[in-house]
Amino acid sequence: MCGIVGYIGPRSCTSIIVEGLRKLEYRGYDSAGIAVVDVSPGAQAKGEQAKLHVVRAVGKLGKLDDVLREKPVPGTVGVGHTRWATHGRPTEANAHPHLVGDVAVVHNGILENHVELRRELLAKGRKFLSETDTEIAAHLIDIALQTESSLLVATQRALAQVRGAFAIVVVSRREPDVIIAARNFSPLVLGVGEGENFAASDVPALLAHTRDFIFLEDGDVAELRAEKITIMHAGQKVERPSKRVDWSPTQAEKQGYKHFMLKEIFEQPTAIENTLRGRVILETADIEEGEVGVTAALAKSTRRVILLACGTSHHAAIAGRNWIESIAKVPAQVELASEFRYRDAIVDEHDLIVAVSQSGETADTLAAVKDAKRRGAKILAVVNVVGSAIPRVADGAFYTHAGPEIGVASTKCFTAQLAALLMLAVYLGRRRGTLTEERSLSLLQHLCEIPSAMREVLEEAGTCQKVARRQLVATDARDCLFLGRGLSFPIALEGALKLKEISYVHAEGYAAGEMKHGPIALIDAQMPVIVVAPNDSHYEKIASNAQEVRAREGRIIAIVPKGDHTIAQIAQEVIHVPDVDPELTPFVTVVPLQLLSYYAADLKGTDVDQPRNLAKTVTVE
Ligand code: AGP
Numbered sequence: 001m002c003g004i005v006g007y008i009g010p011r012s013c014t015s016i017i018v019e020g021l022r023k024l025e026y027r028g029y030d031s032a033g034i035a036v037v038d039v040s041p042g043a044q045a046k047g048e049q050a051k052l053h054v055v056r057a058v059g060k061l062g063k064l065d066d067v068l069r070e071k072p073v074p075g076t077v078g079v080g081h082t083r084w085a086t087h088g089r090p091t092e093a094n095a096h097p098h099l100v101g102d103v104a105v106v107h108n109g110i111l112e113n114h115v116e117l118r119r120e121l122l123a124k125g126r127k128f129l130s131e132t133d134t135e136i137a138a139h140l141i142d143i144a145l146q147t148e149s150s151l152l153v154a155t156q157r158a159l160a161q162v163r164g165a166f167a168i169v170v171v172s173r174r175e176p177d178v179i180i181a182a183r184n185f186s187p188l189v190l191g192v193g194e195g196e197n198f199a200a201s202d203v204p205a206l207l208a209h210t211r212d213f214i215f216l217e218d219g220d221v222a223e224l225r226a227e228k229i230t231i232m233h234a235g236q237k238v239e240r241p242s243k244r245v246d247w248s249p250t251q252a253e254k255q256g257y258k259h260f261m262l263k264e265i266f267e268q269p270t271a272i273e274n275t276l277r278g279r280v281i282l283e284t285a286d287i288e289e290g291e292v293g294v295t296a297a298l299a300k301s302t303r304r305v306i307l308l309a310c311g312t313s314h315h316a317a318i319a320g321r322n323w324i325e326s327i328a329k330v331p332a333q334v335e336l337a338s339e340f341r342y343r344d345a346i347v348d349e350h351d352l353i354v355a356v357s358q359s360g361e362t363a364d365t366l367a368a369v370k371d372a373k374r375r376g377a378k379i380l381a382v383v384n385v386v387g388s389a390i391p392r393v394a395d396g397a398f399y400t401h402a403g404p405e406i407g408v409a410s411t412k413c414f415t416a417q418l419a420a421l422l423m424l425a426v427y428l429g430r431r432r433g434t435l436t437e438e439r440s441l442s443l444l445q446h447l448c449e450i451p452s453a454m455r456e457v458l459e460e461a462g463t464c465q466k467v468a469r470r471q472l473v474a475t476d477a478r479d480c481l482f483l484g485r486g487l488s489f490p491i492a493l494e495g496a497l498k499l500k501e502i503s504y505v506h507a508e509g510y511a512a513g514e515m516k517h518g519p520i521a522l523i524d525a526q527m528p529v530i531v532v533a534p535n536d537s538h539y540e541k542i543a544s545n546a547q548e549v550r551a552r553e554g555r556i557i558a559i560v561p562k563g564d565h566t567i568a569q570i571a572q573e574v575i576h577v578p579d580v581d582p583e584l585t586p587f588v589t590v591v592p593l594q595l596l597s598y599y600a601a602d603l604k605g606t607d608v609d610q611p612r613n614l615a616k617t618v619t620v621e
Contacts, residue, residue, distance in 0.1 A: 002029065002081060002082060002083050002084050002096075002106075002107070002108035002109075002201070003021055003024030003025070003029060003081065003082040003108070003200075003201045003202070003205070004024075004079065004080070004081055004106050004108055004167060004169050004188065004199065004200060004201045005017045005020035005021050005024070005079070005080045005081075005198070005199070005200045005201075005205050005206075006078070006079040006080075006106075006169045006171075006179045006181060006198060006199035006200070006224070007020075007076075007077070007078055007079075007179075007196070007197075007198055008076070008077045008177070008178070008179045008196065008197055008198075008224050008225065008226050009076060009193065009195055009196025009197065009226045010076060010195060010196065010226065011076060011196065012074065012075070012076060013036060013075055013076050013077060013078040014034060014036060014068055014072065014073060014075075014078065016198075016209070017034055017078055017079070017080035018034070018061065018064065018065055018068065018080065019208065020080070020198075020200055020205035020206060021061055021080050021081075021082050021205070022061055023202075023204045023205045023207075023252055023406075024082060024200070024201055024202060024204070024205050025060075025061060025082070025609075025610060029061075029082035029083055029084050030058070030059070030083060030084060030085050030090035031056065031057065031058045031059065031082070031083045031085075031090045031091070031092070031094070031095035032056070032057060032059075032060075032061050032063070032064040032080070032081065032082045032083065032095065033054065033055060033056030033057070033064065033080065033081050033083075033095045033096050033097050033106075034054070034055050034056075034064065034068070034073070034078060034079070034080040034081075034097070035052060035053065035054045035078055035079050035080075035097035035099065035104035035106070035171055036052070036053045036073045036074070036075035036077070036078035037050050037051075037052055037075050037077040037078060037171050037172075037173055037176045038050060038051040038052070038053055038073065038074050038075040039051075039075070039076075039077075039176045049173055049174075050173040050176035051173060052099065052102065052104055052171070052172070052173040053073040053075065054097055054099045054104055055067055055068060055071075055073060056092050056095040056096070056097070057092065057095070058090055058091060058092055058095065061082065077171060077176060077177065077178075077179060078171065079097060079104065079106050079169045079170075079171050079179065079199075080106070081095075081096035081097060081106035081107075081108075083095055083096055084615055086110055086133075086620060087110070087114065087131055087132050087133045087134075088130060088131030088132050089131070093129055093130045093131075094130045094131055094132050096132075096134055097171075098129075098130060098132065098134050098135040098137075098138045099138070100135065100138035100139050100141075100142040101142040101145070102142070102145065102172045102173045102174045103138055103141050103142050103145065103151075103170060103171075103172045103174075104138070104170070104171050104172070105134060105135075105137050105138040105141065105168060105169070105170050106134070106168070106169050107132075107133075107134035107137060107166055107167070107168045108166065108167045108168075108186045108187070108188075108201060108619065109164060109165040109166035109167060109184075109185065109186035109619060109620070110133060110164050110165055110166075110620055111133040111134075111136060111137065111162045111163070111164045111166060112163045112164035113162060113163045113164070114133035114136055114164075117136045117140070117161065117162065118136055121136060121139050121140075124143075126139050133164075136162070137158060137159070137162060137166075137168060140157075140158035140159075140161055140162070141154050141155055141158040141170060143158070144157040144158045145172070145174065150175065150178075150223075151170060151172050151174065151175045151178055151180050151223075152178070152180055152221065152223040152230070152232065155168075155170050155180045155182060155221055156221050156232060156235070159182055159184075159221065164184070164185075165184060165185035165186045165363065165619060165620070166182070166183075166184050166185070166186050167181075167182070167183050167184075167186035167187060167188035167201060168180075168181070168182045168183075169181045169182075169188075169199050170182075177225055177226070178223055178224065178225055179197075179199060179223075179224040180221065180222070180223055180224075181199040181216070181221075181222045181224060182216075182220065182221040182222070183216040183217070183218060183219075183220050184218050184219060185218055185363070185366070185389070185619075186201075186361075186619050187201050187202060187359075187361045187388065187389065187617065187619065188200070188201060188216050189201075189202065189203060189206075189213045189214065189215055189216065189387070190213065190214040190216065190222060190224065190229060190242075191206035191209060191210040191212070191213055192210055192212040192213065192214060192229065192242045193209055193210045193212075195226055195227060196209075196226055197224045197225070197226065197229055198210065198224075199222075199224060201617075202385075202617070203245055203247065203385070203404070204247070204252040204404045204406065207245075207247060207248070207249040207251075207252055208249045211244055211245050211246070211247075212242040212243070212244055212245075213242060213243055213244075213245055213387065214229065214231075214240045214241075214242045214243075215240070215243065215387035215388075215392070216231070216240065217233065217240070217392070218389075219233055219234060220232070220233050220238070220240070221233075243386070243387060245386065245387075247403060247404050251403045251404050252404050252406060258602070259407065259598070259602070259608040259609050260405075260406040260407040260609045261407035261409055261411060261502070261598055261608050261609055262598055262602075262608075263407075264405055264406070264407050264411045264412045265411045265412070265458070265591065265594050265595060265598060266458055267402075267403065267412050268411065268412045268415050268416075268451075268454050268458075268591065269450075269451035269452070269454045269455050269458075270451070271400075271401075271402040271403060271412040271413075271415065271416045272415060272416060272419050272450055272451050272454070272587070273451050274401040274402065274403070274416075275400050275401050275402065275416045275419040275420055275423075276419060276423070276447065276448065277401070278291065279291045279292070279423055280423065280444050280447065280448060282441065282444055282445065282448070285430075285437045285438075285440040285441035285444060286426070286427075286430050286440065286444075287423050287424075287426050287427040287430070287444075289427075291398075292380075292396075292398045292420075292423060292424055292427050293380050293381065293394070293395075293396025293397045293398040294352070294380055294396055294398075294424070294427065294428070295396075296431050298352065298378055298395075299427065299428050299431035299432060300431055300432055301350070302330060302350065302351070302352040302378070302428070303330075303331070303350035303351065304330070304331045304332065304333070304350065304351050304352070305321075305324050305330050305331070305332040305333075305351070305352050305353075305354055305428075306332070306333055306334075306335060306340075306345075306347065306351055306352070306353050306354070306372070306377075307320050307321050307324075307332065307333070307334040307335070307353075307354045307355075307356060307421075308334075308335055308336075308337040308340055308353060308354070308355050308356070308365055308368050308369065308372075309334075309336070309337060309355065309356035309357060309365060310336060310337050310338060310357075310362050310364055310365055310618070311410070311497065311618075312358070312409075312410040312413075312414050312494060312497060313356040313357050313358060313362075313365075313410070313413075313414075313417060314334070314336055314337075314356070315414070315490040315491075315493045315494040315497070316356055316414055316417035316418050316421060316490070317334045317354070317356045317417075317421070318334050318489065318490035318493070319418055319421065319487055319490045319491075319586050320332075320334070320354065320356065320382075320417075320418075320421030320422075320424070320425070321333060321334040322486070322487055323421060323422050323424075323425035323583065324421075324424070324425045324428060326425075326583070327422075327425040327426060327428075327429045327435055327443070327583070328425045328426075328427075328428035328429035328432060328434055328435060329429065329432070329434040329435075330428055330432070330434075335368075336364075337355075337362070337364040337365040337367075337368040337369075338364035338368075338621070340368045341364060341367050341368040341371055347371075347372045347375045347376075347377050348375060348376055348377065349376035349377065349378075351372070351377040351378070352377065352378050352379075352380060353369060353372045353373075353377045353378065353379045353380065354380045354382060354421075354424070355368070355369045355379060355380070355381050355382065355383075355390050355394065356382045356383075356417055356421070357381070357382070357383050357384075357388075357390050358383070358384045358385070358400075358402075358405060358410050358413040358414075358417070359383075359384070359385055359388060359616065359617040359618075360381065360383035360384070360385045360388025360389055360390040360391055361385070361388050361389050361390070361617050361619055362390075362617070362618050362619070363618060363619050363620055363621055364618075364621060365390060366389050366390055366393065367621075369381075369390060369393055369394065370393055373393060378395045378396075379393065379394040379395050379396075380394060380395065380396050380397075380398060380424075381393075381394035381396070381397045381398065382398045382400065382417060382420050382421065382424070383397060383398075383399060383400065384399065384400045384401075384402050384405065384413050384416065384417075386399055398420050398423075398424065400413060400416035400417055400419070400420050401416065402415075402416035405616075406609065406616075407608070407609045408501070408502075408609060408610055408611055408614050408615070408616045409498055409501050409502050409597070409608075409611065411498075411594050414494065414590065415454075415586075415587055415590065418586055418587060419447070419450070419587075422443075422447060422583070422584075423447075426440055426443060426444065442581070443581065443583060443584075446580060446581040446583075446584055447584060449580075450580065450584055450587045450588075453577075453578045453580050453587065453588050454587060454588060454591055456578050456588075457577055457578065457588050457591040457592060458591065460575055460576065460577075460592060460595075461595050463575055464575060464592050464595035464596050464599055465595070465599040465603075467557060467573045467575060467596060468595075468596050468597075468598075468599035468600040468603060469599070469603055470573070471528045471555060471557055471572065471573055472499075472503070472505065472528060472596070472600040473600055473603045473604060475526070475528075477505055477526070477527075477528050478505065478506060479505070479506045479507070479508075479522065479527060480496070480499060480505060480506070480507040480508075480527070480528045480529070480530065481496075481507070481508055481510060481515075481519060481522065481523070481527060481528075481529045481530070481554075482495040482496040482499075482507060482508065482509040482510065482529075482530045482532065482593070483510055483511075483512040483515060483529060483530070483531050483532065483542065483545060483546075483549075484509070484511070484512060484531075484532035484533075484542070484589075485511060485512045485513060485538035485541060485542050485545075486536060486537070486538045487536070487582075487583070487585055487586050488532040488533070488534060488536075488538065488542070488585065488586070488589060489509075489511045489512075490586065491532050491585075491586050491589045491590050491593065492509040492510060492511075492512075492530070492532050493509035494509070494590055494593065495507070495509060495530060495532070495590070495593030495594075495596070495597070496508055496509035497509070498593060498594055498597035498598075499593075499596070499597040499600065501611050501614060502597055502598070502600075502601040502606060502608050502611050503597060503600040503601040503604055503606060504604075504606060504611075504612075505600065512531075512538075512541070512542050512545040513541070513545070515545055515548065515549075516548065520548065520552065523549055523552040523553070523554040524552065524553060524554070525553040525554075525555070526555075527554050527555065528554075528555045528557055529546075529549045529554040529555065529556050529557070530556075530557045530559065530593065530596070531545070531546045531549070531556055531557070531558050531559065531560075531567060531571070532559045532589050532593070533546065533558060533559065533560050533564070533567050534559070534560070534561055534577060534579075534580075534582070534585035534588070534589050535561040535564075535579050535582065535585070536582035536585055537582065542567075543566045543567050546558070546567050546570060546571070547570065550570040555572045555573075556570060556571040556572055556573070557571065557572065557573045557574075557575070557596070558571035558573065558574045558575070559575050559577060559589050559592050559593070560574060560575075560576060560577070561576065561577060561578070561579040562576045562577075562578065562579060563579070564576075575592045577589055577591075577592065
């Protein structure tokens, strides 16, 4: 969704803001803009008013950068924005910041009562230059400033009139030494520097300048000065201590890789080592208590686990559901958060809701969690981004520690979620006495070996590239089928989603047993069918499904364990994965699917890290 960066301090702000916005490019956008408060030396002493420069451009950030290079704007206080259109087309007039009177406003989110507010403002004679809901907020602040002395109070008064999700940052030439930042259900963090302060939609935008962050609560309105941050909540001043983030600036760089996605695929072994670190205790064949966000008492008393998530996180949650039932023997179900929140699901205080989300900000997951909490359920957040919204609502957090994920297509966060959910299953099983020490030890030992098994799969990257070229790009494949059973079913779903989102090839993930109930009609000599068939109890069944595909001349790309001959014999292409514990196969089978999608997209020349129409953090419904 939209990206915001604000700066106040002694330095010239345009390059800080544009570089920060560049780090947020992964959020997706269609236009960009900047507002800079320009105070000429000695102007205030002479009673001169500051200038407010607004520059906007449609398209990629480079376009804005070009305009700023040609015509630099001076100033040390400013705010920038990348827009992902919700209200109104991606035009310059709709791009943020929106300037009304002395005030410039950027906004991420949706003001739900924009229709009635616009009508009221039009009736008061206000003129609108854009189709956006944001311009309404700028008018409301401008009106409030006519009677309020400070930008902080005027913004509070204006925001009291709007409903919806928003992160808003405001600058004004009337108060050139202040930035106002407000958050309600849309992400916004404050970066704390020395003699300078920042606001941004996400941590990576500011890592080059600070590692100390304040995570605003919903309803907070902050006043940033170069030396001081004041935060108001419901009219009262509140303290929000800053937290140190251990992500390094280089983690948010490509480090020689062609794309962030490729880098993040290759980072998976390390990401999983970080997820496991300090949590797996082989000596006791257990998971460290206090590390998973669930107390022993809750682990014992829970009657049912409901996993809620969207997209890729939903696929991890399906594997999690299987593990929680097979390893911990707790009844478990998995639901798309976007559906769950709108149906009359039965939830009560005996349920443990596990919300799985890379960003921790996904609007549907957040809303579903809040609703379940109201109905008495306990909430566990399995999340990558520390301080994000979902863990703040939850009773406990299990951070995946995968490091920043910049590519829109999730890869390392997916496998880190798998590791976290597997550990959760072991933890629940050990607390409830449903998992023996012997089986737990074996699972955990094998889990600790997973990073090296994944490194082995990554050595097959060249094979994946050739297969992608031969079977997906050279043949100009338009449709693909991904088949899997058991734990390979969510992997088939994930493989299909990856291919769709970055290469724009239509793909379906199917439980292989369902193929004969419909999709088999699609199979012909043009159809690549990716068969995910690791060494587990489903192998023979899926080998039969592969035969059914071959009998209809489908082109099989087989993901099989080393030493497999049965499926390899009938497949056009074979990609081998190491033989791992049957419960752990998703960690190795997903990697070739990520690589196939990556290379297919790269060979086709699509925008791998920022696929069209997609956003990394989906903060609207
Ligand atoms: C993954 O490749 C997608 N970009 C998308 O499906 C994503 O997983 C989904 O939007 C959920 O995001 P979250 O994990 O941040 O909640």
